[in-house]
Amino acid sequence: MTDLEFKDDILRNRVNGQLLARLPELGLPDCLLTAGCLFQAVWNRLSGQAADWGVQDYDLFYHDDRDLSWEAEDRVIRRVADAMADLPVRIETRNQARVHLWYPARFGSDYPQLPSSRAGIDRYLIACTCVGIDVQNGALYTPNGLDDLAAGRLDMNPLHPKPELFRQKAESYRRRWPWLTIAA
Secondary structure (H helix, E strand, O other), rough: OOOHHHHHHHHHHHHHHHHHHHHHHHHHOOEEEEOHHHHHHHHHHOOOOOOOOOOOOOOEOOOOOOOOOOOHHHHHHHHHHHOOOOOOOOOEEEEEHHHHHHHHHHHOOOOOOOOOOOHHOOOEEHHHHHOOOOOOOOOOEOOOOOOOHHOOOEEOOOOOOOOOHHHHHHHHHHHOOOOOOOOO
């Protein structure tokens, strides 16, 4: 799969197109649209589904280490929600500069302080789902390439090796797209 083919799949989901057209106006630092709203568009095309089928939310990562308080992040979350209120979807906006502050309480293990939004994408449980698109310039971020994504090969990400969580996530994907394969 080429970058152009991936972008075509991403934009088949009209909400992705709306977000990518409108988010630059908010000027969020190091901001990427990421996760299921992107890679599920590929699997949906390959499965004959609508591009937005099964998308539970639209993940938006930004990185701003000037104020690591929850209040600062909440202001950005509300700002994005207000600006996109006409879109009938849930947008999950998260400051990647703060993940290390809340991750241990939520998931029971340490998490490194991230230097960028891309570093957050790098740590997804499943390697082929490490994808993002920069909302300012449309540049794709695909650190593991797109071959496994297009082939539906789910492999544990060596940068975030959590076998039990990987298996749970991979099985949840395979329930929706039965043709996906899970690495042993």
